[in-house]
Amino acid sequence: MPDFSIGVDLGGTNLRIAAFTSEGQLLEKVSLGTKVSLGPDHVVNEMCDSIRGLAHKYSHKGAFQGAGIGVLGIIDLETGMMRKSANFPGWTEYPARAEIERRLGFPVILENDGNVAALGEKWMGAGRFVPNMAMVTLGTGIGGGIVLDGKIWHGLHGMAGEFGHMTVEPEGVPCGCGSHGCAERYASATALVRMAQEAAAHGDAPGLVKALASDPEFGSKAIYNLAMQGDEGAQRLMRRFGQYLGIMMGDIINALNLDMYVIGGGVSSAWDAFAPAMFQEMRERSLVYAATAPADPLGDEKRGLGRAGNPERKTIVTRALLGSDAGLYGAARMPIMSA
Amino acid sequence: MPDFSIGVDLGGTNLRIAAFTSEGQLLEKVSLGTKVSLGPDHVVNEMCDSIRGLAHKYSHKGAFQGAGIGVLGIIDLETGMMRKSANFPGWTEYPARAEIERRLGFPVILENDGNVAALGEKWMGAGRFVPNMAMVTLGTGIGGGIVLDGKIWHGLHGMAGEFGHMTVEPEGVPCGCGSHGCAERYASATALVRMAQEAAAHGDAPGLVKALASDPEFGSKAIYNLAMQGDEGAQRLMRRFGQYLGIMMGDIINALNLDMYVIGGGVSSAWDAFAPAMFQEMRERSLVYAATAPADPLGDEKRGLGRAGNPERKTIVTRALLGSDAGLYGAARMPIMSA
Numbered sequence: 001m002p003d004f005s006i007g008v009d010l011g012g013t014n015l016r017i018a019a020f021t022s023e024g025q026l027l028e029k030v031s032l033g034t035k036v037s038l039g040p041d042h043v044v045n046e047m048c049d050s051i052r053g054l055a056h057k058y059s060h061k062g063a064f065q066g067a068g069i070g071v072l073g074i075i076d077l078e079t080g081m082m083r084k085s086a087n088f089p090g091w092t093e094y095p096a097r098a099e100i101e102r103r104l105g106f107p108v109i110l111e112n113d114g115n116v117a118a119l120g121e122k123w124m125g126a127g128r129f130v131p132n133m134a135m136v137t138l139g140t141g142i143g144g145g146i147v148l149d150g151k152i153w154h155g156l157h158g159m160a161g162e163f164g165h166m167t168v169e170p171e172g173v174p175c176g177c178g179s180h181g182c183a184e185r186y187a188s189a190t191a192l193v194r195m196a197q198e199a200a201a202h203g204d205a206p207g208l209v210k211a212l213a214s215d216p217e218f219g220s221k222a223i224y225n226l227a228m229q230g231d232e233g234a235q236r237l238m239r240r241f242g243q244y245l246g247i248m249m250g251d252i253i254n255a256l257n258l259d260m261y262v263i264g265g266g267v268s269s270a271w272d273a274f275a276p277a278m279f280q281e282m283r284e285r286s287l288v289y290a291a292t293a294p295a296d297p298l299g300d301e302k303r304g305l306g307r308a309g310n311p312e313r314k315t316i317v318t319r320a321l322l323g324s325d326a327g328l329y330g331a332a333r334m335p336i337m338s339a
Numbered sequence: 340m341p342d343f344s345i346g347v348d349l350g351g352t353n354l355r356i357a358a359f360t361s362e363g364q365l366l367e368k369v370s371l372g373t374k375v376s377l378g379p380d381h382v383v384n385e386m387c388d389s390i391r392g393l394a395h396k397y398s399h400k401g402a403f404q405g406a407g408i409g410v411l412g413i414i415d416l417e418t419g420m421m422r423k424s425a426n427f428p429g430w431t432e433y434p435a436r437a438e439i440e441r442r443l444g445f446p447v448i449l450e451n452d453g454n455v456a457a458l459g460e461k462w463m464g465a466g467r468f469v470p471n472m473a474m475v476t477l478g479t480g481i482g483g484g485i486v487l488d489g490k491i492w493h494g495l496h497g498m499a500g501e502f503g504h505m506t507v508e509p510e511g512v513p514c515g516c517g518s519h520g521c522a523e524r525y526a527s528a529t530a531l532v533r534m535a536q537e538a539a540a541h542g543d544a545p546g547l548v549k550a551l552a553s554d555p556e557f558g559s560k561a562i563y564n565l566a567m568q569g570d571e572g573a574q575r576l577m578r579r580f581g582q583y584l585g586i587m588m589g590d591i592i593n594a595l596n597l598d599m600y601v602i603g604g605g606v607s608s609a610w611d612a613f614a615p616a617m618f619q620e621m622r623e624r625s626l627v628y629a630a631t632a633p634a635d636p637l638g639d640e641k642r643g644l645g646r647a648g649n650p651e652r653k654t655i656v657t658r659a660l661l662g663s664d665a666g667l668y669g670a671a672r673m674p675i676m677s678a
Binding site: 132144156158161166167170179251255256284285286288291292310315 | 471485492493498499500501505507508509517518586589590593596597598624625626629630631649652
């Protein structure tokens with residue numbers, strides 16, 4: 001058996017730990033809840049128990065390369081401290097890396113979740129045959145990460161790839177970041193629900209009104225389902241979502257001119273409902289995309305890119321392949337790369 | 340004397356050729372008009388005569404490292420062909436590099452003007468002590484270039500850094516690129532004049548009305564002068580310019596998290612009139628900038644960064660230092676780097 005490593009995905013709700021071979025094969029995955037309310041020490045203890053367990057279990061089969069941990073929120077890469085995060089109240093300035101390493105007795109690599117997801121898709125997902133790519137994760141908010149020459153592009157403070165806070169509507173709705181009109185206020189799960197409520201209040205979306213009244217768990221998935229069933233109000237909403245996402249994507253493409261942009265996260269499952277509007281907007285907005293887009297991006301998207309990479313040198317915008325495991329893959333990849 | 344190289348700045352109006360030592364000292368600069376109407380062969384002949392002349396003149400003093408040429412517009416880096424450019428009618432698909440190399444008898448490096456300006460400021464200008472920076476050139480339009488680890492970041496098609504076509508006003512005025520609401524329609528010399536005409540027509544800027552009527556050469560400089568003389572309408576305009584520039588800059592900072600962003604081009608001489616609004620907008624718009632900005636960016640801007648680089652790890656947004664010569668420096672730097 002080849003060497004192996006461990007990846008951790010530390011989210012606000014879920015804590016997942018997985019062992020991978022150095023060739024990218026998933027060996028075993030453990031899913032725990034993140035008991036944020038019990039405090040950082042409790043969560044870190046549980047995490048370290050699982051890491052130790054997996055490291056021991058596979059140690060007779062290959063050399064353990066170490067552990068990488070993707071954390072929701074922003075990490076100070078130099079100190080390994082967590083910065084202020086709405087998802088981890090009470091963790092502010094918690095010396096996460098030092099506490100984890102003290103328990104495990106070996107060094108670990110911390111990284112923010114947007115970056116590990118990008119690295120995961122680069123390693124074993126949609127981006128595995130291109131050197132340069134960005135990943136956009138559509139969930140409650142919008143996460144992002146940039147991979148250049150196969151490695152995470154951190155920027156000066158580990159904050160590169162904050163795509164969700166690019167402005168798509170200068171006079172738009174306020175955002176938790178202090179700005180207004182940020183992309184994640186128009187092209188995330190949260191944004192979809194807000195726009196559905198607005199459309200329902202406006203009286204021009206009877207299907208959404210009905211769904212809002214009858215479904216106590218009304219969310220982005222319900223809007224997508226309505227759109228796929230032909231509801232016009234929901235379809236309008238998904239198009240609007242796609243247009244705003246297209247503005248953000250067009251800006252990123254104009255600035256970076258990468259080989260590939262991978263769109264993942266829970267809301268990316270609504271791809272069929274928003275992608276046509278997104279592609280149209282990108283083509284109108286981005287001269288770089290317009291000049292370099294494949295003839296049929298939706299068709300090309302289904303085909304994906306083969307082992308030959310990107311021989312036609314087109315700008316590829318495509319769906320993620322690893323689903324919610326992207327971050328686990330990327331986290332496990334980090335110790336292998338630095339080994 | 341150390342080695343030397345030649346840089347060329349091929350614009351739509353001016354053609355300039357300069358010799359530099361490999362240590363960045365300007366030896367001699369030749370300025371010609373670009374006689375676009377006489378066709379590409381004529382322009383290339385004149386350029387090559389000057390390159391040969393300078394190469395010969397300094398050849399007894401050091402080893403000639405080659406020539407780099409910055410061209411307004413977009414170059415296909417692989418083929419050395421010029422792509423469609425409004426500034427060079429009739430040059431479309433002109434095999435510029437092949438024609439130049441045939442005349443000179445040695446290889447040259449072609450690059451687009453935004454990229455060479457960025458490399459020039461990195462080499463001998465504002466960015467000389469940081470590894471990663473972007474440059475924004477405010478002129479008739481907005482040019483851009485990205486330098487990572489000291490080298491131009493081209494992107495897949497040499498089109499990275501098209502900051503001027505990032506969207507700052509989704510429902511804004513049409514742009515020549517096919518989109519609307521692009522940054523260069525709100526934060527360039529052309530944009531300033533258009534916005535002045537709009538403000539004058541609106542009747543709420545008497546100073547601008549007067550200037551428009553009396554000054555046959557009314558341009559962005561006149562607006563800046565009016566603003567500095569205290570004209571309220573002109574000041575409002577410069578603030579608006581700064582706000583839109585701040586939206587664009589905030590997007591770039593959120594995406595890239597670089598050490599430094601250098602603002603150059605002719606309109607950057609109006610810095611005092613637009614920079615305060617730009618900094619305020621960036622602080623509101625960009626969580627990355629807000630978290631990493633120096634306490635007093637305008638004061639820090641005046642001090643600049645010393646040889647120690649960026650020891651406080653702040654995000655620096657500052658004026659260019661090389662003026663209209665940035666592109667010449669960058670063009671001359673290319674053959675030295677690839678030597």
